[in-house]
Amino acid sequence: MDFAFFLIQLLNGLQYGLLLFLVASGLTLVFGIMGIINLAHGSFYMVGAYLAWSLSSMTGSLTAAILLAIPLTVILGMALERLLFRHLYQRDHLYQVLLTYGLILVFEELRSLIWGDDVHGVAVPALLNASIPLTDNLSYPVYRLAISGVCLLLAAALYFLIQKTRLGMMIRAGASNRDMVQSLGIDIKLIYTLVFAMGIALAAFAGMINAPLSSVFPNMGSQVLIICFVVVVIGGIGSVKGAMAASLMIGLAETFGQVLVPEVAGMIVYVLMAVVLVWRPQGLFGKA
Amino acid sequence: MNSRLTQLLPWVVVGVLALFPLVDSPFYIQLMTKVLIMAIFAMSLDLLVGYTGLVSFGHAAYFGLAGYALALMTPKYEAVSLWWSLPAAIGVCALFALITGLLVLRTRGIYFIMVTLAFAQMLFFVFHDTKLGGGSDGAYIYVKPAMKLGGFELVNLEKADQFYWLALVLMAATYLLLHRVLGSSFGRALVGIKVNEHRMRALGFPVFRYQLASFTLSGSLAGIAGYLAAVQYGFVNPEILSWHQSGAVLMIVILGGMGTLYGSVIGAFAFVILQEVLSNQAWFGIAAKHWQLAMGIFIMLVALYLPQGLAGLARNFRSKPVAEAGDE
Numbered sequence: 001m002d003f004a005f006f007l008i009q010l011l012n013g014l015q016y017g018l019l020l021f022l023v024a025s026g027l028t029l030v031f032g033i034m035g036i037i038n039l040a041h042g043s044f045y046m047v048g049a050y051l052a053w054s055l056s057s058m059t060g061s062l063t064a065a066i067l068l069a070i071p072l073t074v075i076l077g078m079a080l081e082r083l084l085f086r087h088l089y090q091r092d093h094l095y096q097v098l099l100t101y102g103l104i105l106v107f108e109e110l111r112s113l114i115w116g117d118d119v120h121g122v123a124v125p126a127l128l129n130a131s132i133p134l135t136d137n138l139s140y141p142v143y144r145l146a147i148s149g150v151c152l153l154l155a156a157a158l159y160f161l162i163q164k165t166r167l168g169m170m171i172r173a174g175a176s177n178r179d180m181v182q183s184l185g186i187d188i189k190l191i192y193t194l195v196f197a198m199g200i201a202l203a204a205f206a207g208m209i210n211a212p213l214s215s216v217f218p219n220m221g222s223q224v225l226i227i228c229f230v231v232v233v234i235g236g237i238g239s240v241k242g243a244m245a246a247s248l249m250i251g252l253a254e255t256f257g258q259v260l261v262p263e264v265a266g267m268i269v270y271v272l273m274a275v276v277l278v279w280r281p282q283g284l285f286g287k288a
Numbered sequence: 289m290n291s292r293l294t295q296l297l298p299w300v301v302v303g304v305l306a307l308f309p310l311v312d313s314p315f316y317i318q319l320m321t322k323v324l325i326m327a328i329f330a331m332s333l334d335l336l337v338g339y340t341g342l343v344s345f346g347h348a349a350y351f352g353l354a355g356y357a358l359a360l361m362t363p364k365y366e367a368v369s370l371w372w373s374l375p376a377a378i379g380v381c382a383l384f385a386l387i388t389g390l391l392v393l394r395t396r397g398i399y400f401i402m403v404t405l406a407f408a409q410m411l412f413f414v415f416h417d418t419k420l421g422g423g424s425d426g427a428y429i430y431v432k433p434a435m436k437l438g439g440f441e442l443v444n445l446e447k448a449d450q451f452y453w454l455a456l457v458l459m460a461a462t463y464l465l466l467h468r469v470l471g472s473s474f475g476r477a478l479v480g481i482k483v484n485e486h487r488m489r490a491l492g493f494p495v496f497r498y499q500l501a502s503f504t505l506s507g508s509l510a511g512i513a514g515y516l517a518a519v520q521y522g523f524v525n526p527e528i529l530s531w532h533q534s535g536a537v538l539m540i541v542i543l544g545g546m547g548t549l550y551g552s553v554i555g556a557f558a559f560v561i562l563q564e565v566l567s568n569q570a571w572f573g574i575a576a577k578h579w580q581l582a583m584g585i586f587i588m589l590v591a592l593y594l595p596q597g598l599a600g601l602a603r604n605f606r607s608k609p610v611a612e613a614g615d616e
Contacts, residue, residue, distance in 0.1 A: 099591035105584030266413030
């Protein structure tokens with residue numbers, strides 16, 4: 001493997017890992033703060049991708065589509081939290097699993113009714129449709145670099161929001177003691193709604209920006225969901241830092257796995273998870 | 289209901305079910321066979337979810353593994369003997385459950401749900417990506433297993449009614465076994481662990497070993513169901529260990545009422561029939577194509593409004609409603 005080829009795989013792995021982080025961070029926040037297991041999280045990734053496809057074919061621009069779709073997914077997230085998830089905070093995880101499993105079926109069928117079952121491609125925005133030559137016959141697409149950049153920016157913003165702002169402080173306080181926060185006059189219900197909608201918007205946004213690379217297809221959410229579970233298990237529930245470390249680890253492991261040992265590539269991430277479970281059952285950054 | 293009648297009831301139900309092949313319609317016999325198979329599968333999961341307090345979302349792994357074990361053991365054009373292939377398939381499941389159990393039981397709660405799902409998914413990729421079981425196309429079982437006793441054919445699995453009776457016997461055996469296990473001191477300890485793990489540990493119970501034993505037994509029993517399912521369809525593909533299968537069986541356990549073995553049987557019946565009705569094109573026409581929409585909504589309603597399942601509903605009718613324990 002020469003250096004240029006290695007560099008391409010490295011960049012692909014990082015880009016994939018950063019994208020996973022967007023989906024997994026929402027998942028881990030909702031777990032950590034609200035104690036909810038949301039199997040339907042992957043469905044929002046799918047909804048994002050389909051919105052990007054249908055809106056960009058209407059408006060002719062992916063950027064416009066994304067700008068239109070983000071408010072839509074935030075509204076969807078808030079509505080679902082108000083109507084469904086709110087009833088599950090005090091319930092056993094078992095019922096959360098069941099409800100969100102039902103939700104996956106509903107989302108898949110609605111997707112089939114609204115958008116059909118075909119695979120669709122989404123065009124890369126013209127501005128980013130270029131590649132950087134690395135050697136005579138190898139080059140790297142600018143769009144992938146742009147995705148990595150956007151993901152890094154969002155990760156930094158998320159870190160700032162949670163660690164440095166007043167809202168972030170309330171979120172963290174709500175995670176450790178809901179009742180106490182409420183007694184102090186903070187509207188914890190509103191905070192939960194916001195966190196949930198943020199998680200969903202992040203997953204949907206990941207689906208949108210990745211649509212030109214992965215194309216848009218039925219059941220695309222469940223693949224991402226299960227990998228994100230592995231990310232959350234390895235990183236530790238509720239830890240955004242852990243989600244970042246685990247996402248990058250898995251992104252790189254899977255990308256290099258597919259190049260070096262394609263036969264067993266699908267299993268590598270699970271073996272990684274098993275090793276972490278033996279070594280640190282609470283995850284790399286989880287609290288014991 | 290007095291206790292004598294309660295004791296007799298399972299036998300009456302089995303007796304009535306044994307007469308079912310009199311309907312003489314292969315379609316309905318096969319449908320009911322599917323109900324029996326799912327009932328075995330659901331009872332095996334109920335041991336974990338309802339009695340040991342471990343919510344596994346990867347139970348299809350053991351179901352599918354047994355199916356693949358049968359497919360791999362069956363020679364291309366001749367029958368494999370059921371006498372050794374069924375125990376072998378169960379053994380493979382027991383071994384896999386023991387190994388995964390050692391890992392997944394290090395975790396609790398949400399982690400446990402995700403990790404069991406992830407391990408099932410790992411197995412899915414093993415069969416999907418490698419040539420072992422025909423990859424994503426799956427593998428055929430051209431000749432169903434033979435069940436001979438000294439040259440005499442005891443049960444002909446190719447015949448719908450005889451296969452139905454075999455499934456019924458195995459379901460009754462699974463019920464009896466679990467009933468005995470749960471009535472034993474081992475079963476009592478499992479329920480104790482479900483209610484308060486720390487207290488049981490403080491009382492000196494080896495909690496981890498008890499849970500591992502329960503996990504292994506549960507995986508092995510799921511193997512019986514998976515073996516039968518593979519025989520019924522004569523075909524296995526990675527879908528039988530997909531997470532949709534794990535979700536469906538969890539749904540059956542809750543729909544029936546977890547922590548009651550007979551609830552799993554009721555749940556299997558209700559779920560399989562509902563699935564059949566909703567996807568019936570003659571009744572629902574074009575809507576039948578999107579039957580999963582109705583099923584999804586139904587599942588959500590059960591999760592929200594029927595946490596104790598159909599068995600709980602029946603109990604409420606029989607006696608005064610009591611305050612529901614735990615999760616409300």
